[in-house]
Amino acid sequence: MTARTTRLDAGVRTALRAAGAAAREGLGDPGLAELVQIRASQLNHCAFCLDMHLALAREDGAVTEAQLGLLNAWEEAGDDVFDARERAALELTEAVTVPTGGASRPKSGGGFVPDEVYERAAAHFDAARLAHLVALITVVNSWNRLMVARRIPPGGTAW
Template sequence: MSQRIDFYKASPDAIKAMMGLEQRITKSGLDKSLVDLVRLRASQINGCAYCMDMHTADARKAGENDRRLATISAWRETTFFTDRERAALEWTEALTLIADNHVPDSVWESVRPHFSDEELADLTLLVIAINGWNRFAISFRKLPS
Protein backbone atom coordinates (compact mmCIF):
# COMPACT_ATOMS: atom_id res chain seq x y z
CA MET A 1 0.00 0.00 0.00
CA SER A 2 1.31 3.45 -0.81
CA GLN A 3 0.13 6.92 0.05
CA ARG A 4 -2.21 8.39 -2.55
CA ILE A 5 -1.64 12.08 -1.85
CA ASP A 6 -0.15 14.14 0.94
CA PHE A 7 -3.34 15.82 2.09
CA TYR A 8 -1.37 18.29 4.22
CA LYS A 9 0.26 19.66 1.07
CA ALA A 10 -2.73 19.14 -1.22
CA SER A 11 -5.01 21.50 0.71
CA PRO A 12 -3.38 23.54 3.45
CA ASP A 13 -6.67 25.37 3.97
CA ALA A 14 -8.49 22.12 4.71
CA ILE A 15 -5.84 21.22 7.27
CA LYS A 16 -6.06 24.72 8.73
CA ALA A 17 -9.79 24.16 9.23
CA MET A 18 -9.14 20.81 10.93
CA MET A 19 -6.52 22.44 13.13
CA GLY A 20 -9.16 24.95 14.23
CA LEU A 21 -11.10 22.01 15.67
CA GLU A 22 -7.95 20.79 17.40
CA GLN A 23 -7.34 24.22 18.94
CA ARG A 24 -10.82 24.19 20.49
CA ILE A 25 -10.31 20.66 21.79
CA THR A 26 -7.00 21.69 23.39
CA LYS A 27 -8.71 24.65 25.09
CA SER A 28 -11.63 22.55 26.32
CA GLY A 29 -11.81 21.24 29.86
CA LEU A 30 -11.53 17.63 28.73
CA ASP A 31 -8.70 15.69 30.37
CA LYS A 32 -5.78 14.87 28.08
CA SER A 33 -6.03 11.17 28.95
CA LEU A 34 -9.73 11.14 28.07
CA VAL A 35 -9.00 12.87 24.76
CA ASP A 36 -6.33 10.27 23.96
CA LEU A 37 -8.68 7.38 24.77
CA VAL A 38 -11.46 8.81 22.60
CA ARG A 39 -9.10 9.36 19.68
CA LEU A 40 -7.74 5.85 19.96
CA ARG A 41 -11.15 4.17 20.26
CA ALA A 42 -12.65 5.99 17.26
CA SER A 43 -9.54 5.20 15.22
CA GLN A 44 -9.87 1.51 16.13
CA ILE A 45 -13.51 1.44 15.03
CA ASN A 46 -12.60 3.15 11.76
CA GLY A 47 -9.56 0.94 11.18
CA CYS A 48 -7.14 3.84 10.85
CA ALA A 49 -3.69 2.35 11.39
CA TYR A 50 -1.95 5.72 11.12
CA CYS A 51 -4.11 7.29 13.84
CA MET A 52 -4.07 4.20 16.08
CA ASP A 53 -0.29 4.20 15.97
CA MET A 54 -0.04 7.95 16.62
CA HIS A 55 -2.60 8.11 19.43
CA THR A 56 -1.24 5.04 21.19
CA ALA A 57 2.23 6.60 21.14
CA ASP A 58 0.85 9.97 22.33
CA ALA A 59 -1.05 8.31 25.17
CA ARG A 60 2.03 6.37 26.30
CA LYS A 61 4.14 9.54 26.25
CA ALA A 62 1.50 11.21 28.43
CA GLY A 63 1.79 8.35 30.93
CA GLU A 64 -1.16 6.19 29.91
CA ASN A 65 -1.18 2.64 31.25
CA ASP A 66 -0.41 -0.13 28.72
CA ARG A 67 -3.14 -2.36 30.15
CA ARG A 68 -5.75 0.28 29.43
CA LEU A 69 -4.42 0.86 25.92
CA ALA A 70 -4.40 -2.88 25.23
CA THR A 71 -7.99 -3.36 26.39
CA ILE A 72 -9.71 -0.20 25.19
CA SER A 73 -11.53 -2.06 22.41
CA ALA A 74 -13.06 -4.23 25.16
CA TRP A 75 -13.58 -1.45 27.72
CA ARG A 76 -16.96 -2.85 28.75
CA GLU A 77 -15.24 -6.06 29.86
CA THR A 78 -12.68 -4.46 32.20
CA THR A 79 -12.55 -2.40 35.36
CA PHE A 80 -9.66 -0.28 34.08
CA PHE A 81 -11.75 2.75 33.12
CA THR A 82 -13.59 5.30 35.24
CA ASP A 83 -17.33 5.84 34.87
CA ARG A 84 -16.63 9.14 33.08
CA GLU A 85 -14.20 7.46 30.66
CA ARG A 86 -16.70 4.65 30.04
CA ALA A 87 -19.37 7.22 29.25
CA ALA A 88 -17.03 9.02 26.84
CA LEU A 89 -16.14 5.75 25.13
CA GLU A 90 -19.80 4.84 24.78
CA TRP A 91 -20.51 8.29 23.27
CA THR A 92 -17.54 7.89 20.94
CA GLU A 93 -18.76 4.54 19.67
CA ALA A 94 -22.33 5.77 19.17
CA LEU A 95 -21.24 8.87 17.25
CA THR A 96 -18.62 7.03 15.19
CA LEU A 97 -21.23 4.41 14.23
CA ILE A 98 -24.06 6.95 13.95
CA ALA A 99 -25.49 5.42 10.76
CA ASP A 100 -26.04 2.16 12.64
CA ASN A 101 -27.76 3.51 15.74
CA HIS A 102 -28.53 7.23 15.52
CA VAL A 103 -27.31 7.66 19.14
CA PRO A 104 -30.05 5.93 21.10
CA ASP A 105 -31.66 7.52 24.14
CA SER A 106 -30.10 4.81 26.30
CA VAL A 107 -26.62 6.06 25.35
CA TRP A 108 -27.63 9.66 26.05
CA GLU A 109 -29.01 8.70 29.44
CA SER A 110 -25.82 6.89 30.44
CA VAL A 111 -23.52 9.67 29.22
CA ARG A 112 -25.44 12.74 30.39
CA PRO A 113 -24.70 12.52 34.15
CA HIS A 114 -20.94 12.56 33.55
CA PHE A 115 -20.57 15.73 31.47
CA SER A 116 -21.77 19.32 31.53
CA ASP A 117 -23.43 20.79 28.44
CA GLU A 118 -20.17 22.41 27.37
CA GLU A 119 -18.21 19.23 27.96
CA LEU A 120 -20.70 17.24 25.88
CA ALA A 121 -20.39 19.72 23.04
CA ASP A 122 -16.58 19.55 23.28
CA LEU A 123 -16.62 15.75 23.52
CA THR A 124 -18.81 15.63 20.42
CA LEU A 125 -16.41 17.97 18.61
CA LEU A 126 -13.55 15.68 19.60
CA VAL A 127 -15.35 12.67 18.11
CA ILE A 128 -16.15 14.66 14.97
CA ALA A 129 -12.52 15.74 14.64
CA ILE A 130 -10.97 12.30 15.03
CA ASN A 131 -13.48 10.80 12.63
CA GLY A 132 -12.50 13.53 10.15
CA TRP A 133 -8.79 12.86 10.59
CA ASN A 134 -9.45 9.12 10.20
CA ARG A 135 -11.21 9.77 6.92
CA PHE A 136 -8.33 11.84 5.61
CA ALA A 137 -5.75 9.24 6.65
CA ILE A 138 -7.69 6.19 5.46
CA SER A 139 -8.84 7.57 2.10
CA PHE A 140 -5.40 8.88 1.17
CA ARG A 141 -3.54 5.89 2.69
CA LYS A 142 -1.47 7.76 5.27
CA LEU A 143 0.91 5.18 6.70
CA PRO A 144 2.44 4.98 10.17
CA SER A 145 6.09 6.06 10.21
Protein backbone atom coordinates in the same frame (compact mmCIF):
# COMPACT_ATOMS: atom_id res chain seq x y z
CA MET B 1 -0.85 -0.86 -0.55
CA THR B 2 0.89 2.46 -1.11
CA ALA B 3 0.07 5.93 0.11
CA ARG B 4 -1.94 8.03 -2.28
CA THR B 5 -0.29 11.25 -3.27
CA THR B 6 -3.29 13.54 -2.92
CA ARG B 7 -2.16 16.35 -0.67
CA LEU B 8 -4.34 17.70 2.09
CA ASP B 9 -5.31 21.32 1.57
CA ALA B 10 -3.56 23.60 4.07
CA GLY B 11 -6.83 25.36 4.93
CA VAL B 12 -8.57 22.08 5.72
CA ARG B 13 -5.60 20.90 7.79
CA THR B 14 -5.49 24.18 9.73
CA ALA B 15 -9.24 24.14 10.39
CA LEU B 16 -9.25 20.54 11.61
CA ARG B 17 -6.23 21.13 13.84
CA ALA B 18 -7.90 24.21 15.35
CA ALA B 19 -11.18 22.38 15.90
CA GLY B 20 -9.37 19.46 17.53
CA ALA B 21 -7.33 21.73 19.78
CA ALA B 22 -10.45 23.63 20.89
CA ALA B 23 -12.32 20.39 21.58
CA ARG B 24 -9.43 18.90 23.60
CA GLU B 25 -8.99 22.11 25.58
CA GLY B 26 -12.72 22.39 26.29
CA LEU B 27 -12.91 18.76 27.37
CA GLY B 28 -10.12 19.46 29.84
CA ASP B 29 -8.96 15.86 30.24
CA PRO B 30 -5.95 14.94 28.06
CA GLY B 31 -6.06 11.25 28.98
CA LEU B 32 -9.73 10.90 28.14
CA ALA B 33 -9.17 12.81 24.90
CA GLU B 34 -6.52 10.27 23.86
CA LEU B 35 -8.72 7.30 24.80
CA VAL B 36 -11.56 8.69 22.69
CA GLN B 37 -9.29 9.41 19.73
CA ILE B 38 -7.69 5.98 19.91
CA ARG B 39 -11.06 4.21 20.16
CA ALA B 40 -12.50 6.07 17.17
CA SER B 41 -9.33 5.32 15.21
CA GLN B 42 -9.66 1.61 16.08
CA LEU B 43 -13.24 1.57 14.84
CA ASN B 44 -12.27 3.39 11.63
CA HIS B 45 -9.19 1.19 11.04
CA CYS B 46 -6.98 4.26 10.78
CA ALA B 47 -3.45 2.99 11.33
CA PHE B 48 -1.92 6.46 10.95
CA CYS B 49 -4.08 8.00 13.72
CA LEU B 50 -3.80 4.91 15.94
CA ASP B 51 -0.02 5.06 15.75
CA MET B 52 0.03 8.79 16.47
CA HIS B 53 -2.46 8.77 19.36
CA LEU B 54 -0.95 5.70 21.00
CA ALA B 55 2.42 7.45 20.97
CA LEU B 56 0.91 10.65 22.37
CA ALA B 57 -0.93 8.76 25.12
CA ARG B 58 2.25 7.02 26.17
CA GLU B 59 4.29 10.23 25.96
CA ASP B 60 1.83 12.21 28.09
CA GLY B 61 1.44 9.40 30.62
CA ALA B 62 -2.20 10.33 31.16
CA VAL B 63 -3.39 6.88 30.05
CA THR B 64 -2.30 3.62 31.64
CA GLU B 65 -0.84 0.71 29.69
CA ALA B 66 -3.74 -1.39 30.96
CA GLN B 67 -6.19 1.06 29.39
CA LEU B 68 -4.29 1.06 26.11
CA GLY B 69 -4.11 -2.71 26.05
CA LEU B 70 -7.78 -3.24 26.89
CA LEU B 71 -9.34 -0.32 25.03
CA ASN B 72 -10.61 -2.52 22.22
CA ALA B 73 -12.49 -4.55 24.87
CA TRP B 74 -13.36 -1.71 27.24
CA GLU B 75 -16.85 -3.07 27.93
CA GLU B 76 -15.40 -6.31 29.27
CA ALA B 77 -12.54 -4.66 31.18
CA GLY B 78 -13.18 -4.13 34.87
CA ASP B 79 -14.22 -0.90 36.54
CA ASP B 80 -10.69 -0.70 37.90
CA VAL B 81 -9.46 -0.17 34.30
CA PHE B 82 -12.12 2.27 33.00
CA ASP B 83 -14.23 4.31 35.39
CA ALA B 84 -17.88 5.19 34.76
CA ARG B 85 -17.00 8.55 33.16
CA GLU B 86 -14.52 6.94 30.76
CA ARG B 87 -17.04 4.19 29.93
CA ALA B 88 -19.71 6.78 29.14
CA ALA B 89 -17.29 8.67 26.87
CA LEU B 90 -16.21 5.48 25.09
CA GLU B 91 -19.81 4.40 24.60
CA LEU B 92 -20.60 7.82 23.12
CA THR B 93 -17.51 7.57 20.91
CA GLU B 94 -18.75 4.29 19.48
CA ALA B 95 -22.26 5.62 18.96
CA VAL B 96 -21.04 8.75 17.15
CA THR B 97 -18.44 6.87 15.12
CA VAL B 98 -20.79 4.05 14.12
CA PRO B 99 -24.22 5.75 14.35
CA THR B 100 -26.29 2.59 14.52
CA GLY B 101 -26.20 2.16 18.28
CA GLY B 102 -22.45 1.67 18.59
CA ALA B 103 -19.95 -0.83 17.25
CA SER B 104 -20.81 -3.69 19.58
CA ARG B 105 -24.45 -2.94 20.28
CA PRO B 106 -27.47 -4.09 18.31
CA LYS B 107 -28.58 -1.72 15.61
CA SER B 108 -31.12 0.72 16.96
CA GLY B 109 -32.31 1.78 13.54
CA GLY B 110 -32.31 5.27 12.12
CA GLY B 111 -28.56 5.84 12.42
CA PHE B 112 -28.81 8.20 15.39
CA VAL B 113 -26.95 8.25 18.67
CA PRO B 114 -29.40 6.54 21.04
CA ASP B 115 -30.87 8.85 23.68
CA GLU B 116 -29.80 6.53 26.49
CA VAL B 117 -26.16 6.66 25.35
CA TYR B 118 -26.23 10.45 25.22
CA GLU B 119 -27.95 10.63 28.61
CA ARG B 120 -25.34 8.36 30.20
CA ALA B 121 -22.62 10.68 28.93
CA ALA B 122 -24.56 13.76 30.07
CA ALA B 123 -24.60 12.32 33.60
CA HIS B 124 -20.80 12.64 33.69
CA PHE B 125 -20.17 15.83 31.72
CA ASP B 126 -21.65 19.29 31.97
CA ALA B 127 -23.20 20.71 28.79
CA ALA B 128 -20.02 22.49 27.66
CA ARG B 129 -17.72 19.50 28.22
CA LEU B 130 -20.22 17.19 26.54
CA ALA B 131 -20.31 19.50 23.51
CA HIS B 132 -16.51 19.44 23.41
CA LEU B 133 -16.49 15.65 23.70
CA VAL B 134 -18.88 15.29 20.76
CA ALA B 135 -16.79 17.79 18.79
CA LEU B 136 -13.59 15.85 19.55
CA ILE B 137 -15.19 12.59 18.41
CA THR B 138 -16.37 14.29 15.23
CA VAL B 139 -12.96 15.81 14.50
CA VAL B 140 -11.04 12.55 15.01
CA ASN B 141 -13.54 10.78 12.76
CA SER B 142 -12.84 13.39 10.09
CA TRP B 143 -9.08 12.88 10.44
CA ASN B 144 -9.55 9.10 10.35
CA ARG B 145 -11.53 9.24 7.15
CA LEU B 146 -9.03 11.58 5.50
CA MET B 147 -6.10 9.34 6.38
CA VAL B 148 -7.87 6.09 5.44
CA ALA B 149 -9.15 7.51 2.15
CA ARG B 150 -5.59 8.51 1.22
CA ARG B 151 -4.08 5.29 2.63
CA ILE B 152 -1.59 7.12 4.80
CA PRO B 153 0.42 4.45 6.67
CA PRO B 154 1.59 4.71 10.28
CA GLY B 155 4.43 7.22 10.46
CA GLY B 156 3.67 8.32 6.91
CA THR B 157 3.62 11.84 5.58
CA ALA B 158 0.05 13.06 5.75
CA TRP B 159 0.50 16.60 4.49
